Every structure is written in structure tokens, then in C-alpha cells.
Amino acid sequence: MIRVELLKLVRRPRTWVAVGLLCLLPAIVAVFLATTRISPPPGQGAAFLSAVLQSGSLYPAAALALVLPIFLPVAVAVVAGDSVAGESSQGTLRYLLVRPVRRTSLLLAKLVAVVVFVVGTVLAVAGTSYVVGVSLFGAGDPVAVVQALPEVTGGDDAVAGTGPSGGGQPQQQPAAGGQVGGQGAAGAPAARPGADTGDTTAADDQAARERAQSSVSSLSGDALGPADLAARMLGAMVYVTVSMLGVAAIALFLSTVTTSSLGATLGALAALITSQVLVSLDAASSVTPYLPTRYWLAWIDFFRDPIFLRDITAGLWLQAGYVVVLMLAAWANFATKDVTS
């Protein structure tokens, strides 16, 4: 059952068009950034866009920030909205259910297919943007850091332990969560220290240069080693994936209600837009904690130091709530529905 749904997903050209378009947007942005070197002003624009000019290994995070607000939810809503209503409008749902197929397991299979789509899309976006980022921006700008070293060591008396680039610590900081990073390297874009632009001028301090190549800054100014960065990136990707499950649940539920997949997709998008509007409205603060998009941006908290888990945890619970309630509703609706087409 699940295998059938997955095959259906894979065989559809629309799936690949959606994934391709989602990967294309960050690539276009990267090309513009790399050719003009004009980054958004500090504190404005999408997250991490200024930072990627220094290190392309952060580009997956910037890419997630680019696709998260609109493109990713649209793609998820299209796929999830089509899952049941699409069969219905094509007239295949009737035949499907004539076969000895339990409606509950059909619904579950549909959900699994949507989840696989979300996971695959997030992985594809992160993977392609890592390749694009590192090839266009390099994995770190060793020259800038090496040049900054004398300044730091010379005049940093007021600041104790200014971080690994301060010159006093020759060793790479032990990366927290290194084990997770190791596992993540299979699917996550692990930052590889060697994948640099090959710029090797003024190599007076080999250790500092290697550190510089392999580390990017967290939002709090901590240097992140490759393993640490990969672990955080994996966390962010998992979180973004889970954030999309709420959208998927809304669209899937609507998909069982209507026979028009367009209606289900647009309904889910309307719910998201309403949620986005209310989240930005101070007057609606009493309901904001329950809105599906409230904690979407919390993935950026993985890049703070120490990692700020409050909103991330809240976001996970919230999405779980949406999935449980809406899938129950979808099940209640679908299991008792008269399938006429």
C-alpha cells in the first residue's frame, strides 16, 4: 500500500518539477549574490544571506529560509491536497476502494507519501544549496580571518576567551553534538573543511587557517566546527520538515472533505496565510501560540549559542497537535464517507 503510494509519488512528473523549482530558487539567489557580492543590509532580508558571502557552508540554512515562507508550503499543500481529492476527481478512488483496501491504511499510506515528499524536498534543497553555496562562495574565507588575527591578539585585553579565532587556542573547539553530526553526514550536507576555493595566500599560521576554513559563526558569535554545523543543520532540517507536517495535515484533511484537489490546496494555503497574518498582529497574541505558522522560524534558534530550545519544542508539540487532530478528523471523515466518484 505504502509502496504503491510512494511509486505513484515518484512517477509523477509534478513531484520532480516541484522539487526542481524549490532547488532552483536558492540557486538563482546564490548566483546573484556571488556575482554582485551585494548582501542584504545587516538585520534585514532573509536569514543568513549576509553570512553566506563568508562561508558557503551556511548556504543550506539560507536556502531553507528562502523557501520556507512560501514555496515549500505551497509545494506541500499541492501534493497533500491532491492525495485523496485527486483520486476522487479522476474517478480512481472508487476503484481503489473496491479492491480490498482499508480506508484507514489508504489514508496512512497517503500521509506517509506526503511525509516522504517533505523529507525528500528538504534534503534536496539543502543538498543542492550546499553544493551551490560551497562552489560559489567557498567553505570559508581563510584570508579574512588570518588577517584579522593580529588585531584580535593585540588588543583584546577586555575580552577574555574571545573564541577560537582569538589566537590563544590552537586547537579546534570540541564540537558539541559531534556524534549527531556523524550520523547526519549521510543525509545532511556535512561541511567539509577541504572544499575551499583554494585561495592560499599569506599562509603564516597553518592552524589558524585550517580553523578558519572549517568554522563559521553561530548567531551568538561562537565558531562552529564542521561537525557542529552539520548537527545544527540537521536539526534545522528535521525541524523544517516537521513544520511542514502541519500544512500537510491541513491539506490532507481538506482533501478528504472535497473532491477538488485545487480546493484542498487553496484551502490549506488560505489557512496558512490567515495564520501568517494573525501571527504578525499583536492584537491576536492570545491565539498566536496555536497558529500553525507561529514557530516556523524557530529553526534559526538551532544556530544560537547555547541552542535556544523553547520555541523549537513548542513548535514540535504544536505541529504534533495539528497532525493528530487533523488526521483524526480526516480519518473520521474519510472512513465514513460515501465515495461516489
Next chain:
Amino acid sequence: MVAVVGALLVGVPAVLAARPGDATADPAQLRDLVTASADKPWTGYAEARAALGVPRIAALSDVSTLLSGVTRMRGWYAAPDQVRTDVLTPVGERDRYVTPRGQAVWDYGAELLTLVARDPRVRLPRSEDLLPPDLARRLLAGTSPSDPATALPARRVAGVDAAGVRVTVADPETTVGALDVWADPSTGLPVAVEVRAKGVPDPLISTAFAELAQGPPDPAALAPRRGPGAGVTRSPTSDLFGVLGRGDGSTLPDRLAGRDREPPERRFPALGQYGTTLGQLIAVPLPPDLAGNLLSGIDRAGAGRTLTVDGQGSALETPLLTLAVVRSQDGARAWALSGLVPRPTIDSGAADLLAGGAT
């Protein structure tokens, strides 16, 4: 059944969050405990909401941001001179480290660590001031011991069963009507603060911890850091009033709107502090170009009140805080005048500045 599950999922957290606390404390004792809580260490996250509706003016954008809207902050507090506060934004953060040797400000957006020698005691408000313990202590320090303290119903804030005290400000020379502070009755650490203005029913500033752990913070979090490749710069002060206050203070009168000038702080001779209570006035001379900028900025925002003074003056008024810019007729002398004071006090202060202190 679905409706039941949905209602449970929405209802249970709401009921848990709203269940009243049962802490009690003598209001006067609680107030003293709060005032003396500067040595209580904590780690936490707080959200502050301010509804002052200050229009955005370029030179003061930091202040207007924190006075209207939501400010999200993380804090690590070991001692008054060992503090880290992060002001979180959706795309970055701005961290301030207070160390025994000075301050450091890390700005992720600008990729810059600024080492700050010293900020004046009297300065413009900034986001970190909205952390409940700081706000409570700072404002309570400006109240009079004779201001009545009454008990408020207890609240549960970030896991603390906090007792509440309301200090009603009697002084007619300030716009602050009442301070509502909820604090841990055992340690006195303030966990939530609401500031009310006279004549306004709803609190204008409310701040509360959403996460709190009392006890010493992780020392590793307190060390300033800068990202690889980021710049470092030094600055004598990080505050606009601090910068202006290092100038020449000879145009400041000794008395303003009936308030005597406090002895100026060392290194900030041009920072005029008049009074020490909540009704204090702050005056600082402005360079003519900055004064022009601010005046036109206030006018453009369309929210300013033109002062009827012998010169040029505009005031940006909120029910709580007022900031006025006053310039002499010939444009050679200009000042910024600010305080939690009512309209007549600003008017008379502006007149005193222009008259050169003759009251």
C-alpha cells in the same frame, strides 16, 4: 471525538498556564526584597510587550523598537557586573556582555564585536532594560518609600509561584501611575513587571519570564565571543546620550522645571540629570545638525507636539515617556529633553533650557 481531542489539546495547556498562583507575601517586605535582589543569579528567557506607539525616527530607531512591539530576550545573570543579554530577532541577535572590565556588544547582522569602555548611569532605554529584574529594580529605585504598596493576586510565571505587589506612585510630577511587580517570595527575584501610566487602564509595558532557572548561570555563556572573520572595534560608550554627554555641558542650567541638577558623572559632564525619582528630567546638549535631524524626523513622523517656547521645540509624547528636542532661535544651541514626566513639566523644562537656567 476529534473535537474532544482538539479541545483537550488547546484547553489543557491554557488551563495549566492560567491556573492562579497561591504565593503570598507582605507587600512592603516583597518590595524591599525585590529592591535588594541584584545579587540573585538567574538564567532565563523573557518577552516584553510595550504599547507606547513611538513612531520610528532614524536616530532613535533602537528606542522606538523597544517601546512599541514585542522584545524577546535571553539572559544570563551572575552578578551585576557579570551579565549577558541576547536580544533575539528573527534573523539574528544582538548580545551585550557586561564584564568587570567593561562591556562588549556582539551584533550578528553587522558581524561586529564592539568593546565598550563605559556607559553613563543615565542613558537611553535599551532592550535589555526590559528584562523583569532590571526593569523592576530600576523603576522601584525611583519610587518614594512612602508610595503605598498593596498586594496583588499571585501569578505563576515560568514555573515560579510569584507573589505580586503594586506600588502606586503618588508623585504628580511623573506619568508613571503604578508598578506591578511579581517576584519569587523566597528570593525576591522579579519575574514579571507591568508598568501603568496615570489615566491609562491597561499596562503600557509588560514583561515576564517565559523560562527561568534561578542559580548561577553557566560561566561559559558569559564570555564575550566573536565569530570567525568578524570585526572588533572599540567605543568609549554605546549609548547616544553617552556620546552626547561627553561634550560641553556649559549650556545646561543648574535647575530645570523645579528640579536641581545632580552632580554630573565623571567623563559625562554634558549629561544633565535633574532629580533622582521617576519624575527626573534628563537634558543633554545636541549638536546643531543632529538637532535639525531629530526635529525634522519628529515632524515627519507626524506625532510630535510643537512646544510653544521662545525658539523651536518638538516633543514626541507617549502616555509614559516624552522626548523633546529644543533649539534656540538662532539655531546655535540645542538640547534633547526627556523624562517620564507630564506635559507641563516638559514645557517648563524647555523654557528653562532656552532661558539658560533662570527659573
